[in-house]
Amino acid sequence: MIGLPGLRSRKVVPQRTPGELDAMAAAGALVAAALQAVRAAAAPGVSTLDLDRVAEAVIRDGGGIPSFLGYHGFPASICSSVNDRVVHGIPTADEILASGDLVSIDCGAILDDWHGDSAFTFGVGPLIPADELLSEATRLSMEAGIAAMVPGNRLTDVSHAIETGTHDAEEAHGRTYGIVAGYGGHGIGRQMHMDPFLANEGAPGRGPYLAPGSVLAIEPMLTLGTVNTKVLADEWTVVTSDGSRAAHWEHTVAATEDGPRILTLPA
Template sequence: MITLKSPEEIDKIRKACRIVAEVLTRLREAVEPGVSTWDLNALSEELAAERGAKPAFKGYHGFPHALCTSVNEEVVHGMPSKKRVLKEGDIISLDFGVIVDGYYGDAAITVAVGKISGQAEALCRVTRESLDQAIAKARVGNRLSDISHAVQAHVEKHGFAVVREFVGHGIGRNLHESPQIPNYGPPGRGVKLQAGMVFAIEPMINQGRAEIEILEDGWTAVTVDRKLSAHFEHTVAITKNGPEILSVCD
C-alpha cells in the first residue's frame, strides 16, 4: 500500500533530502586520486552530524557504514575500506541517506575520479539522463511503470543494460516503502500516480551485461563481467504541478 504524504510530511522529507544533497556535494568535491573510500565514509558521518542528521544506512539490516561507495564494476552497496584508494580513471557511486525528525532522505551520484574514459563518461551521462527522463514521468495521472519504461528505453537506446535485481522505492517515515520501482518494463501499467506520493528513483546501469553477483562480504554487488556500472538517485515528490526533486541543494 502506498502512503500519500501531507504537505507537512513532504516538508520534513525535503529537509532530510537537502542535507543529503549538501553532503553529496561535499563528497563530490572530496573525490580525487589518493582518497580512500574509508575517508569518504568518515567525511559523510562528520557532515551529517554537523547538520543534526543521523545516517540512514548505518546499522540498516546490519550494514556497518554510513555511505555506500561503489567503485567501477561495483553496482551498489560497496563497503568503505582503508584499502580501497581511488585512482585516476575510476568512477565511484556515492549513495547516502539520513533521517531527520523521523523522516528519511536518500540520493546517489556517480563521480569521475580525475580524467575518465569516453565509455565511462558516456555511461555516467546516459544513466543521469535516464533518471531525468524517469522523473519527468512522475506526474499525476501517469502509471508507475511509465517511470520504469523511461529508464529502460533511454538506456538501451545507447547500448547499456539495466540492473534488474535492485529497484527504486517509496520513502518517508521508512527508508524503503511501497511501491517498488523497477528501472525496466512496459509503460502504462501499475498504480496511477497521485499527488502526495514520494519516490526514490534510482537507475543502476551497466556498461556490459545486466547480471550482477554479490561478493563474500554479503553486501557489495558487482557486474558479472566486471565492466563498469553507474548509479544516480533522487527523492521525488509528485505534486499537482508536476514532480519536485527534493534531494537538490538550493
C-alpha cells in the same frame, strides 16, 4: 490525506502532505550536502573510508542521522561502489581511489523522522569517454523517470520512462547499456525502503497510481556490459558478473500538481 479526483477508490503510491514533503526535502538537502562534500574530498590517494567519514560528519553536523549506518547491519554511512561495483559497496581504509576510477556514492539521512536518499556517479580525475557516457546515460535515464512523476501516471509508467531514457541514450551514444537486473527504486518516507518496488524497465500502464504527494526514490543502474550481477563475500557489495563498469544515479521525487518535485536537492 490528499487525493486526486477519480483515483480515490484506486490503489495509489503512498502520499505525503505538503508539510511532510517539506520535511522530506530538508532531509534530502542534508543528503545533497553530504554528497557535495564527498565529491569535493574525492581525489587520488583518498580512501573510501575517508569519504564515509566526510559524509557522516556533514549529516550529523546538520542534525541528522545516517540512515545507512546499521541498516540490516550495514557498517557505514555511504555505499561507495567503484568501477565494477554496482551498489552497496562498503567503504574501507584499504580501498584507495586512483585517477580514472568511476565512483558511485549512495547516501541517506534521517531528519525529524523523515528520510532522504540520493546517489550519483563521478570520476576521480578525467574519465575515459565510455565511462563518462555511461554516467551521463544513467543520469538521463533517471531524469526521464523523474519527468514521469506526475499525478495520474502509474508506477510502471515511471519504469517505462526510465527504460526509454536508457534507449534514447543508447541511440545518442551509439552503443548499448546493460540495465541491471533485479535492482530498482522504491517508496520512501518515515522508512528508507517502502513499497512499491520501482523497476527500471517494463511495460507502462501497470501498478498503483501516482497522486499528489506520492513519493518514490528513482534510481537507475546501468553497465557497459552485462545486466547480471553477483554479491561478494561481504554479503553486501554487488558487482557486475563480467567485470564491466557500472553507474548509479538516484533522487527522491514527489509527484505534485505542479509537476515532479525533487526532494534531494541542495538547500
